[in-house]
Amino acid sequence: MFSYFDHLECSACSQTYESTTLINLCSCGAPILARYRLNEVAAAVDPKQLTGQSLWRYHAVLPVQSPERIVTLGEGMTPLLPVNRLGGKLGLKRLYIKDEGVNPTGSFKARGIALAISRAVELGVTEVGIPSAGNAGGAAAAYAARAGIPAHVVMPKDVPEAFVLECQINGADVELIDGLITDAGRRVAEGRDAHGWFDLSTLKEPYRVEGKKTMGYELAEQFGWELPDVIIYPTGGGTGLIGMWKAFDEMEKMGWIGSARPRMVTVQAEGCAPIVRAFERGDARAEPWENAATIAAGLRVPSAVGDALMLQALRQSHGNAVAVSDAAIVDGVQRIGESEGLFVCPETGGALAGLQKLIEQGWINPDERVVIFNTGSGLKYLDVMRRAMA
Numbered sequence: 001m002f003s004y005f006d007h008l009e010c011s012a013c014s015q016t017y018e019s020t021t022l023i024n025l026c027s028c029g030a031p032i033l034a035r036y037r038l039n040e041v042a043a044a045v046d047p048k049q050l051t052g053q054s055l056w057r058y059h060a061v062l063p064v065q066s067p068e069r070i071v072t073l074g075e076g077m078t079p080l081l082p083v084n085r086l087g088g089k090l091g092l093k094r095l096y097i098k099d100e101g102v103n104p105t106g107s108f109k110a111r112g113i114a115l116a117i118s119r120a121v122e123l124g125v126t127e128v129g130i131p132s133a134g135n136a137g138g139a140a141a142a143y144a145a146r147a148g149i150p151a152h153v154v155m156p157k158d159v160p161e162a163f164v165l166e167c168q169i170n171g172a173d174v175e176l177i178d179g180l181i182t183d184a185g186r187r188v189a190e191g192r193d194a195h196g197w198f199d200l201s202t203l204k205e206p207y208r209v210e211g212k213k214t215m216g217y218e219l220a221e222q223f224g225w226e227l228p229d230v231i232i233y234p235t236g237g238g239t240g241l242i243g244m245w246k247a248f249d250e251m252e253k254m255g256w257i258g259s260a261r262p263r264m265v266t267v268q269a270e271g272c273a274p275i276v277r278a279f280e281r282g283d284a285r286a287e288p289w290e291n292a293a294t295i296a297a298g299l300r301v302p303s304a305v306g307d308a309l310m311l312q313a314l315r316q317s318h319g320n321a322v323a324v325s326d327a328a329i330v331d332g333v334q335r336i337g338e339s340e341g342l343f344v345c346p347e348t349g350g351a352l353a354g355l356q357k358l359i360e361q362g363w364i365n366p367d368e369r370v371v372i373f374n375t376g377s378g379l380k381y382l383d384v385m386r387r388a389m390a
Contacts, residue, residue, distance in 0.1 A: 073104035107376030112208030129197035131184030216247030267354030269294035
């Protein structure tokens, strides 16, 4: 069987929906998650015999029902790089960077959008809309073009120029607005209601998180079906963090890994840190962040739909949440480049700065296996980095 996708389930109230339901949020307003017949996958699939060179090697636990419906540009199976020189400077013996910047469209967003577009088309969607701070819009434009359907991308007008050009070159209708990604989300909702666009907003449909969870599957596979001790993750909308936590649970239920979990760490910018603030206060939900501002466009998310799920993952994993300055973000990008030859995005520079804080606090042991996620290529941020380093 190609997929063991069984049904949809609300992450808050546990209401269930048929797998063929075309849906955004649950009627209670919470994100909806895909569920699988994991006992059947465990009986049918040997994880050591997986084939293929993309994330679609995990098709048994992905929602697309037919291989003919896959919309792909070759996403996934990104390198897990030991960064010994950088680790040595930090006093860590086993530091790795999972380099999502080599994905199609240059970021981890390719994973989620590949699944969202594939499943949307399979369910009969003919037009999509998405709010974006950059990389998600670029991915949506590319995969919609690949699928042969129109895409509408709404972005804050101050996003890096590369993202706007990427969307336009891939044929998307691009609208630049005054405001933040939350304002762009309201504009997409208007297009959904007026023109029938299917809304691909972060966690407002069930399938982007399914693509992002494959980062967790890959990480386990690349470590010989073990997990690292700590994952450092730059967090805006948080789909990747939520997806990986979901993946770890699925893999344990199938017997692919044991019960040990990494401590999950959210890193945000000091100018937009709603999850960090909620974590430190002990809150179950994150209040919207006023006057959000940071050079890391992907971290400028003042209100995340998946806030409760992120905070649950952080606390269940005995993890942490750290906010860093824009100056530390720029310094982090340069330190990674100088040490390892990787031109990472500003969000990843922030992840390194957050890791440095945790090391200084004694929260991370020098012998622990630590993974930083580079969520995208720094090449899309040339104008941002040029200004920041001037």
